[in-house]
Amino acid sequence: MTELTASTAEEKALNFIEQIVEEDLRAGKHGGRVLTRFPPEPNGYLHIGHAKSICLNFGVAQKYGGGTNLRFDDTNPVTEDTEYVESIKNDVQWLGFHWKEERYASDYFDKLYELATLLVQKGLAYVDDLPAEQMATLKGTPTEPGTNSPYRNRTVTENLELFEGMKNGQFAEGSRTLRAKIDMAAPNMLLRDPILYRIKFAHHHRTGDKWCIYPMYDFAHGQSDAIEQITHSICTMEFVPHRDLYDWCIENLGIFPSKQYEFSRLNLSYTVMSKRKLLQLVNDAHVKSWDDPRMPTLSGMRRRGYTPQAVRGFCERIGITKNENLIDVGLLEFCVREHLNKIALRRMVVLDPLKVVITNYPETQLEICHSENNPEDPESGTREVLFGRELYIEREDFMENPPKNFFRLAVGKMVRLKSAYIIQCNEVLKDTDGNVTELRCSYVENSKSSQDTSGINVKGTLHWVAAQTALPVEVRLYDRLFQVENPSAEEGDFKDYLNPNSLQVITAYAEPALQTDAADAKIQFMRKGYFYKDSDSTPDKLVFNRTVGLKDNWAKVATKA
Numbered sequence: 001m002t003e004l005t006a007s008t009a010e011e012k013a014l015n016f017i018e019q020i021v022e023e024d025l026r027a028g029k030h031g032g033r034v035l036t037r038f039p040p041e042p043n044g045y046l047h048i049g050h051a052k053s054i055c056l057n058f059g060v061a062q063k064y065g066g067g068t069n070l071r072f073d074d075t076n077p078v079t080e081d082t083e084y085v086e087s088i089k090n091d092v093q094w095l096g097f098h099w100k101e102e103r104y105a106s107d108y109f110d111k112l113y114e115l116a117t118l119l120v121q122k123g124l125a126y127v128d129d130l131p132a133e134q135m136a137t138l139k140g141t142p143t144e145p146g147t148n149s150p151y152r153n154r155t156v157t158e159n160l161e162l163f164e165g166m167k168n169g170q171f172a173e174g175s176r177t178l179r180a181k182i183d184m185a186a187p188n189m190l191l192r193d194p195i196l197y198r199i200k201f202a203h204h205h206r207t208g209d210k211w212c213i214y215p216m217y218d219f220a221h222g223q224s225d226a227i228e229q230i231t232h233s234i235c236t237m238e239f240v241p242h243r244d245l246y247d248w249c250i251e252n253l254g255i256f257p258s259k260q261y262e263f264s265r266l267n268l269s270y271t272v273m274s275k276r277k278l279l280q281l282v283n284d285a286h287v288k289s290w291d292d293p294r295m296p297t298l299s300g301m302r303r304r305g306y307t308p309q310a311v312r313g314f315c316e317r318i319g320i321t322k323n324e325n326l327i328d329v330g331l332l333e334f335c336v337r338e339h340l341n342k343i344a345l346r347r348m349v350v351l352d353p354l355k356v357v358i359t360n361y362p363e364t365q366l367e368i369c370h371s372e373n374n375p376e377d378p379e380s381g382t383r384e385v386l387f388g389r390e391l392y393i394e395r396e397d398f399m400e401n402p403p404k405n406f407f408r409l410a411v412g413k414m415v416r417l418k419s420a421y422i423i424q425c426n427e428v429l430k431d432t433d434g435n436v437t438e439l440r441c442s443y444v445e446n447s448k449s450s451q452d453t454s455g456i457n458v459k460g461t462l463h464w465v466a467a468q469t470a471l472p473v474e475v476r477l478y479d480r481l482f483q484v485e486n487p488s489a490e491e492g493d494f495k496d497y498l499n500p501n502s503l504q505v506i507t508a509y510a511e512p513a514l515q516t517d518a519a520d521a522k523i524q525f526m527r528k529g530y531f532y533k534d535s536d537s538t539p540d541k542l543v544f545n546r547t548v549g550l551k552d553n554w555a556k557v558a559t560k561a
């Protein structure tokens with residue numbers, strides 16, 4: 001009984017793709033070999049949706065001792081670029097995955113042409129002269145069968161000649177196509193004599209001007225899988241209707257029997273995910289670049305301070321199913337926070353400074369205090385923080401008329417300054433408009449942290465910096481890029497729903513340690529959030545991105561998991 005429960009639980013923990021792979025392994029399919037591929041089109045930067053696909057493809061192969069090819073699906077010469085190829089490779093590596101082989105669908109153009117010719121020879125493909133519009137009309141509708149093209153019954157010889165002519169550039173763009181000869185009455189519209197090749201006089205980023213005909217996705221993808229002997233070709237749900245054609249090509253060409261399996265795409269709230277839309281945001285300057293920290297791209301997330309572990313943890317947590325849904329971006333932020341809490345260095349930075357003068361502290365004295373780098377990591381040690389007569393604290397940590405449960409600073413009240421002394425506020429100075437400009441405080445001499453003999457108990461601890469050594473830094477505070485949960489589902493243009501306040505730039509006062517911390521250090525500004533040094537930083541001016549705030553809206557999820 002116990003044994004049964006245990007094995008059932010283990011069974012349940014497998015996602016449906018893993019179940020399929022295990023069944024195939026049990027059946028001895030492909031000699032126990034597992035080979036997947038990740039097939040991005042190099043027409044943009046990778047986003048968090050791609051991360052889900054990468055984690056699945058590489059993860060499944062890794063788990064079963066197989067491999068994963070990185071294949072650039074570069075069959076559309078017009079939108080593709082080498083810049084994108086490089087960024088994609090970089091992002092996959094950043095996520096922590098290693099591909100078996102780097103392949104390009106364009107490497108197979110010769111082979112694909114040969115395979116298309118084979119279909120023609122078998123009488124299973126023909127050259128059609130119908131213009132695009134007419135072809136669409138003759139296609140029928142989901143409820144009405146289509147009509148055969150008048151060119152459908154050309155002889156094999158004529159088709160071979162014309163197809164070669166297409167390849168040799170003898171015909172104008174759009175004048176002819178190569179179509180599969182399947183069934184114009186097929187219930188699946190994609191089987192109604194789909195186009196396999198079109199004429200395009202376009203320069204390709206890898207093959208140059210060698211080709212003026214290019215294979216359609218449906219002819220390139222499955223055949224590329226077969227050429228590489230991919231065992232499990234995993235893609236997203238919108239390709240379900242393509243599966244019949246995928247299988248038809250493989251069967252009729254008699255090539256390696258790769259199989260296609262579909263899972264649901266990742267949709268994330270308060271953002272858009274399609275590369276086409278992300279490109280618009282870049283081109284229309286709504287963001288600064290593909291790696292703008294507000295973008296859902298992996299390069300944007302990296303620049304913002306997200307870690308690969310956090311992104312992988314997120315993909316693990318959302319799981320693999322066939323159900324479309326909108327995942328709360330808060331879950332991603334929870335995963336980021338969870339990892340950063342373990343690794344981030346703690347530093348004190350005041351974002352909105354209010355001056356404090358310790359009236360009973362010597363004018364020029366600076367005193368060393370020791371503060372832990374990361375209480376979550378005993379190995380991380382301590383650092384020196386300088387205490388002096390003039391300090392900055394956060395403006396919101398003082399109130400003139402505080403409510404009862406306000407444990408921060410107010411006239412007559414005491415707080416501890418982190419890793420330093422207990423202070424009491426005695427007097428408030430204001431400008432002529434009545435704005436608070438300075439607090440006059442006194443410190444309790446024998447209350448220094450770790451050697452406190454004062455016997456005084458205070459409830460609040462504040463972060464602070466010494467005015468004399470404080471380092472002004474630029475801080476970029478990010479908010480959601482869109483104001484609505486699902487911008488793509490709203491009426492009109494998705495760009496109408498951009499959040500105009502998605503970026504706020506301020507100057508903050510930091511403890512000097514920030515100057516010497518490693519460039520890629522993940523940092524917690526104590527009580528304020530996690531921050532990461534931006535690549536715009538110069539020796540004279542450090543710039544920090546807010547990765548994510550400290551507030552944890554996902555506490556319930558955490559305790560459940």
Ligand code: ATP
Binds near residue numbers: 039
């Ligand atoms: P986009 O619409 O953003 O351009 P795409 O599907 O056209 O996406 P490709 O470069 O063709 O992008 O995708 C490479 C792989 O990543 C494909 O297998 C695709 O199914 C997968 N993928 C793309 N977007 C998502 C997503 N949101 N969730 C999961 N997988 C995705």
Ligand code: MG
Binds near residue numbers: 041
């Ligand atoms: Mg695509």
